[in-house]
Amino acid sequence: MLNGRQVELLKLIVEDYIKTAKPVSSKAICDTLNCSSATIRNEMAALEEYGLLEKTHISSGRIPSEKGYRYYVDNIMQPKELTGEDMLKLQTIFQNSSLVLDDYITKSVEIVSEMTNLTAVILGKSSKENFVSKVEVVPINEHNLIAIVVTDKGHVEHRNLTIEEDVSANDIKQTVDLINKMIVGTQLDEVGSVLEYKIKPIIANYVKQHEALYNAFYNAFNDFTKESVVMAGRKNILMQPEFSTPEKIRDIVSKFEDKQVINRITEEDDGVNIYIGSETEFDDDVTIIKTKYNLNGEEGTIALIGPKRMEYDKAVTLLNYITSNIDKED
């Protein structure tokens, strides 16, 4: 469909526009392509015909259309090598094994946003791949306990238990022992149903004040789906010239605060996904690049949010690098 020169031209226009944010004129190209501006104009008209380029007004230079970006991303763009410096920065996180997961994620998201000048988001989920390894209980005072669940992957969850009745220390111990016996090896998201269908029917055999205790544990362990959202570099996208009106900036900031919008980023397929302009829920000038990762059984999504005019090659390479580094850890 496109001849070689047209492909080259589209590439030049996309990359020039990404750099400058200004419509690209035929004159600006002709040196690089060794022909006159009139020739370029002819080819530009052809690319516009195909819907790959647009004008901002009738006598303006060309900018890539959404379809143009898509063509660039799917057919033209080459993966870009990470610089040694970037690689080094990433290694300092990946190789720091003493970090707790939360800190690990916070650090990563900060470095990624700084490296790309984009807004970075990591959406984490307590994964189904976590199996209960141990349940511990620590009494705080007469009516309050802390219940702690540790999984085989080292994930820790804790909950406050409030028990209205007076219960004996022995009853508590019996309950915890029973729960441990029955629940170790259960997937985190099945804990609730194991409690209900396996433990509830038999707990009366072992524990006197079973009702109060069962209820307390059930309430606490009912739902372990804790989702975490960590963002960094919100300002980066707002500094871009396409977001220079108060309305647009406010709109983006509002979207960043809307948990529903942010959580919907995780939806859909695997691999590295690119959503351009109207394909995002944010704004026609926004592109989102995202990918899923699995870190020690914690599933998550890492997303980069920036202007449609972002450095796609760098962003994609970076995400690929990160996920391949994260996933290979065991």
Added chain:
Amino acid sequence: MLNGRQVELLKLIVEDYIKTAKPVSSKAICDTLNCSSATIRNEMAALEEYGLLEKTHISSGRIPSEKGYRYYVDNIMQPKELTGEDMLKLQTIFQNSSLVLDDYITKSVEIVSEMTNLTAVILGKSSKENFVSKVEVVPINEHNLIAIVVTDKGHVEHRNLTIEEDVSANDIKQTVDLINKMIVGTQLDEVGSVLEYKIKPIIANYVKQHEALYNAFYNAFNDFTKESVVMAGRKNILMQPEFSTPEKIRDIVSKFEDKQVINRITEEDDGVNIYIGSETEFDDDVTIIKTKYNLNGEEGTIALIGPKRMEYDKAVTLLNYITSNIDKED
């Protein structure tokens, strides 16, 4: 210094400006004060003389100066009753005892920002008032353990331990028993020094491979000062007309992302504090109202960030209400 009518006038101007964000004209006031606009103009000139009012240009209406707001806040403003609806909303959080601290804080900050239309921040700190109640260890695999510390107030911290050498399960048990024996009752921020000065000298007597184990625990327990920042309603302040230029919005968003700036909010004295305009680190059009709280031994600061033109009475009343409700829990 000010006569009664001047006080009344200042009050009217501040409150009108808070509502409308438009300079207040003499004409707008004269109905309320039962005199002609010319009389008001005379009084306005006097208040301007005192530095309590300003003009945006030579023939504009008046707006309160920073000093004017300060006078209003310190001398004129009356505490405002919370509406029943607001009170109810707050009760739904305060009375939900099953919430884990994190969720409690997230919920609170959201509701407060929604109620006030301001940006709300809660800065929490693992307090010195937490004393170790129990240390537990759960092995994950040969070289990794999860160490969990529970405090008397129900605060839970966990850390990954990586132990390079092979150590026996018995050694681990001995170490944990020793640590528990020595460390229970220690303040969270003293755990490091107890390890170093009390446990390190004697651990060799109880544990064979004491070095690897001691190091692992020391690294993990060295530092428990975990600070959390939760914000909600960033967009609220940005929607205000004083933040309608891209530069101002971007500046505020950047400040919101600057951990140093945010953490400095916690500095300085107790009680409810009000920082107006240039007294803040944000912007001359910003006011910050903050107060410290102590919730089950977790110390923190709750701050409301909004335009200088905020509803001071409502904000102050709300913060007072919250802290008195939080602090009285035991």
Added chain:
DNA sequence: TTTAGCACTCTTCTTTTTTGAATGCTAAAA
């Protein structure tokens, strides 16, 4: 197929004009 040349379009920046809301001041009224 490519290119030089030219008329034409439209944005952006600057300048001018118009309108109207407020003020300060003066002098008269209370």
Added chain:
DNA sequence: TTTTAGCATTCAAAAAAGAAGAGTGCTAAA
């Protein structure tokens, strides 16, 4: 002494007009 009516004056904000310049499309020649 305090209040008020009246009026000239100031300035912001919006609308209108003008000037400059960057780019295009199209035609006709190379």
